[in-house]
Amino acid sequence: MREITYRQALNEALAEELERDPSVFLMGEEVAEYQGAYKVSAGLLQRFGPKRIIDTPISENGFAGLGIGAAMVGLRPIIEFMTFSFSLVAFDQVVNNAPNMFMMSGGQFNIPITFRGPNGPAHQLGATHSHATENFYASVPGLKVCTPATPRDAKGLLKTAVRDDNPVLVLEAELLYSSKGMVEPPDEELLIPLGKAEVKREGSDVTVICYAQTVSIALTVAARLEEEDISAEVVDLRSIKPLDEKAIYESVAKTHRVVIVEQDHPYCGVGAEICYRIQKTIFDELDAPILRVSQEDVPMPYNEDLEHAVLPNAQKLFAAVKKVCYA
Amino acid sequence: MQPLEQRDEVEMLSLMLLIRRFEERASQQYQAQKIGGFCHLYIGQEAVVTGAVAAIRPDDYVITAYRDHGHALARGTTANACMAELFGKETGCSRGLGGSMHFFDKKHHMYGGHAIVAAHVPLAVGLAFAIKYRDEDRVTLCFFGDGAINQGSFHEALNLAALYRLPIIFICENNLFAMGTSVKRSTSLKQIVDRAEGYDIPGEIVDGMNFREVRDKVAEVADSIRKESHPAFLEVRTYRYRGHSMSDPASYRTKEELEKYRLDDPIIRLRAQLTREGKLTNEQFDQLDKHAKETVLASVKFAEQSPELPVEKLYDYVYFNGAKA
Numbered sequence: 001m002r003e004i005t006y007r008q009a010l011n012e013a014l015a016e017e018l019e020r021d022p023s024v025f026l027m028g029e030e031v032a033e034y035q036g037a038y039k040v041s042a043g044l045l046q047r048f049g050p051k052r053i054i055d056t057p058i059s060e061n062g063f064a065g066l067g068i069g070a071a072m073v074g075l076r077p078i079i080e081f082m083t084f085s086f087s088l089v090a091f092d093q094v095v096n097n098a099p100n101m102f103m104m105s106g107g108q109f110n111i112p113i114t115f116r117g118p119n120g121p122a123h124q125l126g127a128t129h130s131h132a133t134e135n136f137y138a139s140v141p142g143l144k145v146c147t148p149a150t151p152r153d154a155k156g157l158l159k160t161a162v163r164d165d166n167p168v169l170v171l172e173a174e175l176l177y178s179s180k181g182m183v184e185p186p187d188e189e190l191l192i193p194l195g196k197a198e199v200k201r202e203g204s205d206v207t208v209i210c211y212a213q214t215v216s217i218a219l220t221v222a223a224r225l226e227e228e229d230i231s232a233e234v235v236d237l238r239s240i241k242p243l244d245e246k247a248i249y250e251s252v253a254k255t256h257r258v259v260i261v262e263q264d265h266p267y268c269g270v271g272a273e274i275c276y277r278i279q280k281t282i283f284d285e286l287d288a289p290i291l292r293v294s295q296e297d298v299p300m301p302y303n304e305d306l307e308h309a310v311l312p313n314a315q316k317l318f319a320a321v322k323k324v325c326y327a
Numbered sequence: 328m329q330p331l332e333q334r335d336e337v338e339m340l341s342l343m344l345l346i347r348r349f350e351e352r353a354s355q356q357y358q359a360q361k362i363g364g365f366c367h368l369y370i371g372q373e374a375v376v377t378g379a380v381a382a383i384r385p386d387d388y389v390i391t392a393y394r395d396h397g398h399a400l401a402r403g404t405t406a407n408a409c410m411a412e413l414f415g416k417e418t419g420c421s422r423g424l425g426g427s428m429h430f431f432d433k434k435h436h437m438y439g440g441h442a443i444v445a446a447h448v449p450l451a452v453g454l455a456f457a458i459k460y461r462d463e464d465r466v467t468l469c470f471f472g473d474g475a476i477n478q479g480s481f482h483e484a485l486n487l488a489a490l491y492r493l494p495i496i497f498i499c500e501n502n503l504f505a506m507g508t509s510v511k512r513s514t515s516l517k518q519i520v521d522r523a524e525g526y527d528i529p530g531e532i533v534d535g536m537n538f539r540e541v542r543d544k545v546a547e548v549a550d551s552i553r554k555e556s557h558p559a560f561l562e563v564r565t566y567r568y569r570g571h572s573m574s575d576p577a578s579y580r581t582k583e584e585l586e587k588y589r590l591d592d593p594i595i596r597l598r599a600q601l602t603r604e605g606k607l608t609n610e611q612f613d614q615l616d617k618h619a620k621e622t623v624l625a626s627v628k629f630a631e632q633s634p635e636l637p638v639e640k641l642y643d644y645v646y647f648n649g650a651k652a
Contacts, residue, residue, distance in 0.1 A: 025460070051460065057490065062449050062483025069453020072438055073388070075460060077453075092446055092480070103644040105431035105439065106422025110647035141645050165647035 001184060007177040009151035010040045010116075012186060013158035014078065018048050021076060024162060027054040027063055028080030028117070037082045038118065038177050064090035064115070068097050068167075071113040078162060081117035084171060085131040098167035099142025114161045119147070119171035120213055120263045121300060124307060130300035132264040134212075137169050138241040139268075144168040144194055145240040149215035151181035153238055156192030164194065173213045195242030199251065203233035206257040206321055209248065209274060211237040214261040214293075214312055221317045230325055240270055248274065249282050256287040257324045261317050266294040288324040293317050337607055337615070339381050339538065340597050343373040344619040346397040347594060349406055352623045353396065353413055353427075357573050361631075362413045365442075366427045369397035371568040374593030375500050376401045378541025379468055383549055388454045390438040390447055391470035393428035394500075394567075398470060402435040410626035416633035423636050424644060444505075445471060445478035448497070452484045455493035455558075464553045467495040468545075474505025476522055477513055485526040488558040496548055497523070497560045500535065506571040507579040523560035535565030536588070538597045566591075 004012075017024050030037045032045040032055040045053040056063040060081060067077035081087045087094055094115060101109045121130040138145045144166055148154035154172065161168035184190045200215060201222050210218040215236045222232040235251050237244065252258055258278060260271035271292040278290060296310040350368040357366045369376075372394075380389070380401040391398045399409055404420050412419030413427055421431045421440070428442035438454060441447030451469030458465045475481050476499060488495050501519055503510055516522060523530030531548075534540045541563060548559045566588035570577035577585075601607035 057483075057486060059483040059487060061480050062452070062487050065446065065449020065480060065484065066453040066456055066487055069390075069438075069450035069455075070457045070460070071453070072450065073454055073457045075457050092443060093449065096443055097441075097446060097450060101439075102647060104421060104425040104429040105433075106419070106424045107644045108421070108431050108433040109438070112647075144646075 001182040003180050004151055004183050005177065006151045006154050006172070006179050006181070007038065007040055009155035009183055010158055010172065011042060011044070013155045014041060014044060015047065017159055017162040018044065018052060023074060024076045024078065025052040025054060026078045026080065027056055027067060029056055029058055029082050031055060031080050038174065040177070041080070060086050060090040061093055064093040065097060067113050068093060068101070068111055071111045072101065072109050076112045076162060078114045078116060081115060083129060083174070084117055084119035084133045085129045087115065087117070087133060088131065094137070095140050099140050102142060102166070110165050111167050112165045113167050114158070114170060115167070116158065116161070116170035117172060118174040118177070120173055121295070121307070121311060122174040124302055124304055126302045127299040132295070134171055134240045135264045135269050138270065142167065144242065145171065146194055146238060147171045147212040147240055148238065149176065149212050149236055151179070152183045152190070153192055153198070155183055156190045157194070157238065160191050160194055168194065171212065175213060192238070194239045195244055196239065197235050197237050197244035197247035199233060199247070200236045201232070201234040203231040203255065205231045205255055206259065206325055207233050207235055207251040207255045208317070208321065209235050209237065209258065209260045211240065211262070213263050217312060217314050217317055218261055221314050221321065224314070224318060225321060228327065230321065230327060232321060243274070245277060245281070248278065252278055252282060253285050256285055258286070258290045259293065259317065259320045259324055260290065261293040261312050263312060264294060266292060266297055269294050288326065291320040291324055293320050336597065336601060337611070339377050340594070340601065340607070341615040341619060342401060343377050343538070343594050343597065344616050345406065345622060346373045346377070346400050348619040348623045349400060349409065349626070350396060352627060353410070354569070354573065356413065356627060362427065363415065364426050364428070365393070366413070366573045367394040367571065368567070368569045368573070369394055371588065371592070372500055372502060372535065372565045373397060374538040374541055374597070375498070375535045375563050375565050376470065378538045379498060379545045381542045382546035383466060383468060386436060387465050388436050388438060388458070388467040389470070390451045390454060390467070391440065392444065392447060392472055392475065393440065393442040394472065395428065395430045395440040399430040399432055399437050399440070402432060402437040404430065404432040404435055404437060406622050406626035407629040408432070410623070411630040411633050414630035414633070415636065416630055417636050418629070418633040445475035445481040447471070448475065448481050448484040449487070451495060452488045452493060455488060455495035456491065458494050459491070459556055465494065466549045466552050468498060469495055470498045470500055472505060473499060473501040473503065473510050473519060474508070474513070476519055485523070485528060485558070489526040489528050492557050494552045494556040495558045496545065496552070497528070497558065499560070499562045500565055501562050502565050502567045504571070504580070506575070509579070518562065520560060520562040528558045528560045530560035530562065533561050533563045535563035536591045536593045536596060538593060539600065
């Protein structure tokens with residue numbers, strides 16, 4: 001194991017998959033000559049050439065559709081959105097074409113495509129550039145959605161996504177690109193299956209369910225809770241769809257208390273779906289109502305203090321955990 | 328693989344008749360409530376797809392919008408598979424899961440059947456991208472209506488195709504109306520073909536009621552593309568005799584206009600050309616038409632007798648590995 005950044009981990013995943021399979025190509029705005037808006041694709045043009053690392057004009061709808069068409073005849077495109085906020089311009093392609101093709105062609109055309117890029121609020125980017133899109137996309141049958149929180153998960157999930165025969169969205173996070181973590185050496189194949197959560201910290205009193213940018217919040221809060229003799233188990237979903245229900249139920253059956261900390265909006269958010277499934281399946285295991293910590297239900301304000309007030313944070317999570325523990 | 332242009336014109340006339348009779352029968356079955364959803368008929372436009380397909384190879388890629396029955400039949404999908412699809416049966420070309428607007432046939436390189444206007448044009452560019460990526464000499468034919476040319480995805484797709492010099496022929500089937508809105512009321516240009524010029528794509532106007540003109544033009548352009556990859560644009564002028572869909576009485580146009588085009592019918596025209604040249608007798612034509620009618624009638628029987636789709640299969644086509652998410 002060695003320590004690398006989330007950005008480097010993604011870069012390694014791209015390079016390894018491009019190396020392994022000639023039908024894989026990377027396409028998006030500024031991915032080639034500029035070396036990636038967030039430098040995730042740095043060095044790939046030099047290594048794999050312009051045929052496989054392809055700059056596009058600002059045409060999200062166009063190049064997302066191009067990727068889907070290429071996937072219909074067996075290529076395995078990786079389409080980078082500079083941010084998933086821009087994927088909304090390509091919503092029709094991502095929602096109407098990629099996941100519907102397999103059903104409406106009667107199983108003749110599956111779409112092995114990966115859409116990737118940063119997702120969720122970063123810092124003071126305002127309403128149009130701060131979308132957390134995981135709940136929109138997870139609600140669409142035919143799509144798979146993963147949300148890596150660590151360099152290791154980023155590498156392993158992206159590599160798995162590229163090999164999946166269905167459309168997969170890898171929702172990265174701008175604020176995580178420079179974060180560091182331990183990852184297997186490059187000569188060791190790292191594949192992390194979609195739909196497998198990971199217990200990032202074991203505990204016995206309360207389950208904190210988190211993903212993406214909220215994992216580090218959960219771990220910070222868990223450390224603080226320990227000082228108050230509350231043992232929190234941190235379950236990182238890693239994939240929003242498929243959802244690892246088994247991992248959730250196992251943890252809840254142990255702790256009997258749940259807080260979900262999510263980076264999307266509360267209304268029809270990821271946590272709403274998880275709450276429903278927990279109460280439906282293991283209602284008797286619960287000793288307290290499930291609480292959710294999410295964004296406030298407002299478009300993102302630019303003002304720093306207001307933005308802070310909108311986002312889930314350690315303070316809000318801490319209070320929610322205390323509440324479900326009646327502490 | 329042998330280009331279809333070598334194929335007998337009589338055979339292509341019988342294909343046009345098959346499309347015409349298929350659509351007439353589909354209309355009847357729709358009214359009898361055997362067919363659900365939306366149903367858009369191709370009657371009047373047969374020479375466009377027949378001419379285009381006659382000029383390309385069976386392994387070239389074809390993709391179109393929702394008025395797609397003719398395109399599947401022209402590609403080689405059987406009348407049985409097409410009618411069964413309309414009936415929503417598993418024996419249909421999309422297993423009864425796509426319906427009228429979503430005909431797919433992988434074996435015959437028919438990539439749909441797409442029902443969001445112009446959303447398939449970027450897909451077509453992706454098919455062409457894959458051809459170039461693999462250094463193949465195939466060509467992609469992307470059909471769409473005049474209603475598609477004002478959508479953003481159309482413009483983005485043309486720009487990408489020109490930028491990457493992809494092997495694709497954009498075929499605008501200009502039937503003068505996007506649903507009930509005439510081209511005059513939807514498009515700022517006097518001629519649709521001028522859209523191509525804005526992307527530095529060579530474009531031409533073709534008489535879509537003339538099988539031979541469509542075939543020869545598509546053959547010429549496809550040949551040029553196979554020699555050196557590039558996009559091209561054809562505005563093929565045609566006319567649909569029926570409304571936009573089965574529920575549209577087409578009251579936005581005059582009887583006189585319709586009659587004018589009916590006199591220029593593509594089937595009558597090719598028939599007259601062949602008769603004049605001594606390649607077809609009246610008896611032979613009647614035989615062809617009889618055969619088309621019989622084939623279509625048999626397809627209705629086939630569709631009726633095909634078993635219903637089992638509900639247990641509901642989740643089989645959500646993910647490739649069949650797994651629930």
